[in-house]
């Protein structure tokens with residue numbers, strides 16, 4: 309230790325001393341830069357997942373108007389998979405091969421806003437994810453063992469189920485209230501009768517986990533307002549659902565101005581357990597084959613709570629004792645007490661009614677108003693009694709305490725956050741480790757691919773007192789919402805079970821054959837590394853001969869039963885392609901309306917001889 313001191317003697321020592329002093333006092337920026345570098349390094353370590361290792365969480369992000377689901381790993385923010393839900397996908401052949409084509413039923417797009425993971429006892433259970441389509445009024449079941457869409461429901465009597473999906477604590481139902489109001493029934497009604505004849509409709513969908521299917525249980529007729537966001541009660545508020553409304557002005561045009569006149573809109577509180585009982589007792593009318601419940605004719609299950617101007621998100625606290633409404637045009641967020649609301653209902657403590665529904669007295673129900681900042685949209689929670697609210701206008705996240713209502717911290721995000729998602733954030737036990745800000749605008753964040761830039765997301769460490777932005781990544785359009793589930797709750801199927809009785813399946817090369825019935829041709833083929841076998845008897849087993857005008861059904865089984873050995877099936881010049889996962893059977897129906905020689909080839913690189921995995925479709929002219 310003495311050596312350096314010795315070196316600092318005499319003139320050299322003075323010069324070195326000056327240099328040190330200069331470095332410390334003269335160039336304050338250098339130590340700032342060093343601090344920032346150190347900070348970046350330690351942040352990078354927090355989110356670094358080494359090659360071959362896995363993330364701790366799955367983030368299931370909705371793809372908005374792409375109609376798809378995007379699966380990211382956290383904390384790395386790596387995009388792991390795009391799962392087609394409401395729109396066709398040429399890579400997997402979703403919407404091309406028969407089964408998914410039938411499910412999509414001709415729809416070209418969907419608008420997927422809010423994913424909901426199934427729950428058991430108010431915790432994500434990792435069985436399924438429910439998706440809703442604002443664009444074309446559908447709901448879908450995504451199986452989380454295979455990450456495939458297994459069922460699609462087209463829902464009548466509704467327009468734009470934006471205020472969805474929220475799942476009840478034991479996945480009895482998930483609810484789809486609508487953004488738009490439309491006339492009930494098939495009769496045409498003009499906008500001059502909007503207030504009387506148009507209705508917002510909420511649909512209760514019942515999942516069937518065994519068959520991975522969905523069914524409409526009932527619908528509830530609501531006033532002609534816009535329903536924006538929702539959440540399910542749990543604990544004290546179990547059995548209840550909460551929706552935010554705007555346009556209670558009932559404007560039919562120029563909503564930007566006309567739907568922002570009232571100082572207050574409402575949170576709709578409804579007792580779904582009670583409504584389900586009423587429906588069971590026959591208190592409904594059938595509309596287009598669905599049981600429609602009218603809460604005005606059957607009072608006692610739907611109530612209104614005044615909320616700050618044009619509320620957007622409504623979120624239940626993890627203990628189910630409070631609900632929080634964010635008024636997007638107000639600088640405050642309102643926190644209500646469930647206990648007080650139930651008491652007000654009990655005592656008929658009403659301040660009036662709207663469209664035949666009682667309005668609870670605001671002062672009796674409000675717990676506190678919190679000054680969070682400008683443009684509050686959505687709120688999430690941690691495991692320490694704190695809430696996190698996005699501020700769209702301020703481009704910030706506010707952390708505030710649920711008990712005290714005090715703002716603890718604010719952090720900048722890039723830019724204009726809509727939703728935010730905390731790990732296990734909608735459950736009764738939020739994880740408290742990470743929060744992702746889902747930003748609407750990326751501007752200068754990445755290499756420009758202008759004029760259209762991606763959306764962006766910030767990863768925020770919320771384990772400490774202060775929030776810390778530790779990562780940022782572009783995201784796929786458009787991340788309205790996501791839910792983040794602990795990776796150990798997801799158990800995937802790697803290879804489909806060999807089912808000897810499966811319709812249209814052929815389990816060996818020797819059994820591959822072609823059947824003809826008039827102009828219907830059925831090819832029972834197999835795909836394996838690295839060939840197609842369509843007809844074992846033929847000296848050219850990978851060639852299919854048909855006549856112009858025939859309908860060809862390719863039933864192809866992937867008999868490679870190894871993890872991740874997927875084969876593709878593309879027909880050159882016929883505009884068809886699909887994938888077959890290991891152990892699966894898929895059917896593609898092709899109208900052979902064009903004569904000629906069309907190469908068939910495997911489109912998914914599967915082996916060293918993948919390029920050799922080919923065949924021909926020969927269509928003889930009429």
Ligand code: CUK
Nearest residue numbers: 421685726727788789
């Ligand atoms: S909405 Cu609030 S920011 Cu569709 Cu959930 Cu997008």
Ligand code: CUA
Nearest residue numbers: 910912914918
């Ligand atoms: Cu099979 Cu490439």
